[in-house]
Amino acid sequence: MARLVMKFGGTSVADLDRIRNVARHVQREINAGHQVAVVVSAMSGTTNELVGWCREASAFHDAREYDAVVAAGEQVTAGLLAIILQNLEIDARSWLGWQIPILTDGAHGVARITGIDGARLIERLEINQVAVIAGFQGIGPDNRISTLGRGGSDTSAVAIAAAINADRCDIYTDVDGVYTTDPRMVPGARRMARVAFEEMLEMASLGAKVLQVRSVELAMVHNVPMVVRSSFDDPEAIDSSPGATPPGTLICDEEAFMEQQLVTGIAYSKDEAKITLRRVADRPGVAAAIFLPLSQGNVNVDMIVQNISEDGKTTDITFTVPQGDFARARKVIDDQRESGEISCELVSGSEDVVKVSVIGIGMRSHAGVAAQAFNALAEKGINIQLITTSEIKISILIDAAYTELAVRSLHSLYGLDKKQD
Amino acid sequence: MARLVMKFGGTSVADLDRIRNVARHVQREINAGHQVAVVVSAMSGTTNELVGWCREASAFHDAREYDAVVAAGEQVTAGLLAIILQNLEIDARSWLGWQIPILTDGAHGVARITGIDGARLIERLEINQVAVIAGFQGIGPDNRISTLGRGGSDTSAVAIAAAINADRCDIYTDVDGVYTTDPRMVPGARRMARVAFEEMLEMASLGAKVLQVRSVELAMVHNVPMVVRSSFDDPEAIDSSPGATPPGTLICDEEAFMEQQLVTGIAYSKDEAKITLRRVADRPGVAAAIFLPLSQGNVNVDMIVQNISEDGKTTDITFTVPQGDFARARKVIDDQRESGEISCELVSGSEDVVKVSVIGIGMRSHAGVAAQAFNALAEKGINIQLITTSEIKISILIDAAYTELAVRSLHSLYGLDKKQD
Numbered sequence: 001m002a003r004l005v006m007k008f009g010g011t012s013v014a015d016l017d018r019i020r021n022v023a024r025h026v027q028r029e030i031n032a033g034h035q036v037a038v039v040v041s042a043m044s045g046t047t048n049e050l051v052g053w054c055r056e057a058s059a060f061h062d063a064r065e066y067d068a069v070v071a072a073g074e075q076v077t078a079g080l081l082a083i084i085l086q087n088l089e090i091d092a093r094s095w096l097g098w099q100i101p102i103l104t105d106g107a108h109g110v111a112r113i114t115g116i117d118g119a120r121l122i123e124r125l126e127i128n129q130v131a132v133i134a135g136f137q138g139i140g141p142d143n144r145i146s147t148l149g150r151g152g153s154d155t156s157a158v159a160i161a162a163a164i165n166a167d168r169c170d171i172y173t174d175v176d177g178v179y180t181t182d183p184r185m186v187p188g189a190r191r192m193a194r195v196a197f198e199e200m201l202e203m204a205s206l207g208a209k210v211l212q213v214r215s216v217e218l219a220m221v222h223n224v225p226m227v228v229r230s231s232f233d234d235p236e237a238i239d240s241s242p243g244a245t246p247p248g249t250l251i252c253d254e255e256a257f258m259e260q261q262l263v264t265g266i267a268y269s270k271d272e273a274k275i276t277l278r279r280v281a282d283r284p285g286v287a288a289a290i291f292l293p294l295s296q297g298n299v300n301v302d303m304i305v306q307n308i309s310e311d312g313k314t315t316d317i318t319f320t321v322p323q324g325d326f327a328r329a330r331k332v333i334d335d336q337r338e339s340g341e342i343s344c345e346l347v348s349g350s351e352d353v354v355k356v357s358v359i360g361i362g363m364r365s366h367a368g369v370a371a372q373a374f375n376a377l378a379e380k381g382i383n384i385q386l387i388t389t390s391e392i393k394i395s396i397l398i399d400a401a402y403t404e405l406a407v408r409s410l411h412s413l414y415g416l417d418k419k420q421d
Numbered sequence: 422m423a424r425l426v427m428k429f430g431g432t433s434v435a436d437l438d439r440i441r442n443v444a445r446h447v448q449r450e451i452n453a454g455h456q457v458a459v460v461v462s463a464m465s466g467t468t469n470e471l472v473g474w475c476r477e478a479s480a481f482h483d484a485r486e487y488d489a490v491v492a493a494g495e496q497v498t499a500g501l502l503a504i505i506l507q508n509l510e511i512d513a514r515s516w517l518g519w520q521i522p523i524l525t526d527g528a529h530g531v532a533r534i535t536g537i538d539g540a541r542l543i544e545r546l547e548i549n550q551v552a553v554i555a556g557f558q559g560i561g562p563d564n565r566i567s568t569l570g571r572g573g574s575d576t577s578a579v580a581i582a583a584a585i586n587a588d589r590c591d592i593y594t595d596v597d598g599v600y601t602t603d604p605r606m607v608p609g610a611r612r613m614a615r616v617a618f619e620e621m622l623e624m625a626s627l628g629a630k631v632l633q634v635r636s637v638e639l640a641m642v643h644n645v646p647m648v649v650r651s652s653f654d655d656p657e658a659i660d661s662s663p664g665a666t667p668p669g670t671l672i673c674d675e676e677a678f679m680e681q682q683l684v685t686g687i688a689y690s691k692d693e694a695k696i697t698l699r700r701v702a703d704r705p706g707v708a709a710a711i712f713l714p715l716s717q718g719n720v721n722v723d724m725i726v727q728n729i730s731e732d733g734k735t736t737d738i739t740f741t742v743p744q745g746d747f748a749r750a751r752k753v754i755d756d757q758r759e760s761g762e763i764s765c766e767l768v769s770g771s772e773d774v775v776k777v778s779v780i781g782i783g784m785r786s787h788a789g790v791a792a793q794a795f796n797a798l799a800e801k802g803i804n805i806q807l808i809t810t811s812e813i814k815i816s817i818l819i820d821a822a823y824t825e826l827a828v829r830s831l832h833s834l835y836g837l838d839k840k841q842d
Contacts, residue, residue, distance in 0.1 A: 016477050053497070057504040062507050065500040065501075066504070067500075069501060072497045079488075079490035080474055082486040084479060087478065098519065144520070
């Protein structure tokens with residue numbers, strides 16, 4: 001017997017037929033003797049409709065009221081799934097954020113979970129009642145509904161799993177696992193059987209859109225094993241008996257790995273724009289004069305590169321931002337130049353760039369991974385515009401036209417391609 | 422300064438434009454210096470959609486889960502109206518049933534309000550914050566959302582008005598008041614300026630569909646004056662200054678009337694079916710043998726007439742039920758006959774009947790009102806099938822074909838027709 005959290009996203013609960021399919025997945029786990037808490041999103045399209053109404057009501061809508069409106073979507077799905085489970089003679093009960101309660105901070109619209117009291121859920125699970133929980137929502141310190149921001153249901157699921165000491169948190173989605181890179185771009189991409197939390201974190205934040213970054217962070221902190229798996233598999237064709245390996249990709253602590261792969265996957269992100277400031281006066285405080293106003297202007301800066309000053313007087317600074325922040329970022333910089341806070345000769349920008357990342361815990365203990373990547377790209381004639389590295393990741397900014405070539409080359413380079421039968 | 426509850430039904434909040442119009446009504450009252458609590462229904466169509474999903478999910482859906490699903494509709498409207506009011510620079514906050522809280526019993530789907538703590542709402546009203554309250558919902562003893570049954574938002578509004586000691590509960594709807602009879606049937610029907618609670622109760626339960634019966638009962642018990650008025654009036658063209666008479670029909674205690682009219686209105690109900698049992702053995706317990714099984718079968722019996730036994734041995738018993746209960750009622754009677762619980766010669770039934778009612782508090786102190794009615798119908802050649810009377814009402818069952826003739830005749834008889842200019 002295991003205690004499981006099963007999370008189903010919007011496309012998996014898009015209509016009553018799909019919700020019935022979800023119920024059959026739950027039924028399989030119950031029949032296998034497991035305790036089950038289910039976390040559901042709103043039926044796909046619902047949240048967009050509700051958000052659209054809020055925006056139409058006022059461009060500057062109150063976040064508390066926005067939360068009250070949009071949280072209604074998950075409420076409907078939770079109730080409907082409970083009804084359908086009961087119809088299958090499975091004891092089930094829906095739970096809203098305020099009923100459990102899932103406590104959050106007061107940052108309405110982008111709230112963070114501060115605590116969950118799992119006691120009442122555990123009571124119900126132990127009498128084999130399925131808890132059907134509305135994802136994406138909690139209750140703030142003001143006794144008002146709060147929401148966790150888009151995609152927050154993954155985070156709900158992991159937080160619930162931690163609160164009820166679940167053995168596993170299964171994220172059912174419209175793909176059958178996490179791949180070594182985007183399979184639409186690289187036909188040889190392989191589904192990974194396992195990936196470490198830290199690697200998944202890098203992939204999630206770098207454009208592998210399977211999971212919300214926050215949920216992976218939370219799972220890592222509380223050491224909750226996650227499985228990314230398909231909700232479209234035939235529910236009855238899967239072996240859920242104790243000890244059976246679930247289909248999909250297991251995301252867990254690296255300690256659980258028998259041997260480490262050098263590189264786990266290649267991610268890319270097209271949502272990048274680059275801004276370069278040339279011949280910036282190289283004096284203390286210049287970086288602050290650039291990046292403080294950007295952060296105050298809510299510009300999300302990602303990569304930052306400052307070269308060593310050639311002449312001892314000026315330097316070039318380049319950074320990247322999401323494309324949606326590009327215009328705002330340029331305006332902030334222009335304002336700073338006009339007010340004399342920063343002096344530089346030229347500001348240039350480009351949205352025609354892509355960030356390609358090589359990710360793997362194994363590179364911690366292996367030198368030369370980065371050098372191999374640079375060499376492979378050079379051989380293909382791909383110019384590297386920016387480089388940043390972390391312990392388990394190398395990110396390279398290149399011309400967007402070379403995305404596919406770069407991703408395919410790196411995927412092959414590190415031996416990630418599917419074995420040919 | 423007055424404290425007002427303003428209630429808007431589904432057609433009045435059908436889309437964002439209509440909700441904006443609602444906000445302008447609220448704005449007018451705020452500008453006039455009043456304190457305002459607003460009670461809203463779900464956007465029209467929403468509740469039907471949610472109810473439809475529950476039914477599709479399971480024919481025997483759990484009432485608790487049904488409540489969780491359908492209550493989402495009012496939640497959305499409340500949040501959207503709060504946003505729109507804030508956009509007009511009116512301080513506003515939405516409230517769900519569990520937040521106030523509106524306590525109900527545990528009869529999910531058809532819950533009754535057991536108590537409302539108005540303290541927090543009054544605090545907000547006194548700092549001139551508009552309370553936008555989701556109608557139709559409360560919270561049951563099991564800490565789960567409960568709903569009050571269809572049309573329950575009127576009841577929510579009156580209960581809130583009682584809890585916050587409101588001076589008035591305005592029911593904004595798609596008609597401009599309560600009429601002496603159905604204006605589609607009788608062109609001479611007049612809008613009443615005032616009507617007593619008891620009269621309105623009879624009219625509401627007899628087919629004048631303007632208000633839910635329960636809300637009028639509650640208003641009568643707590644002596645909350647209600648006004649039925651149109652939400653489609655131009656919000657800015659109405660005088661809301663203290664002392665001004667609001668447009669529409671005031672429903673209040675009869676003590677407030679300067680002089681009493683004999684008859685206030687003529688109501689009719691087409692949702693009637695008649696069942697007659699002929700030559701029922703006339704012995705003690707026979708009525709119980711008929712009506713106890715009917716109530717156990719959830720058949721809603723309305724009029725009951727038993728004539729004096731002609732031969733001392735048998736009698737005829739006739740009763741009416743809503744058309745939806747007709748088949749069920751006949752089956753119950755047939756079962757009782759087969760098992761020998763009741764013996765009668767013939768059971769006949771008809772759905773082709775209508776109940777016409779003459780209503781007026783004045784008839785308490787005036788004899789002859791009933792006789793006038795019978796005479797007027799006789800003059801038109803209308804055969805009376807059944808008669809029941811109460812202190813302030815005479816109900817007559819006739820052939821449905823004569824509905825319009827009967828209603829028009831009675832409307833004229835008691836001087837209710839509009840004065841010709």
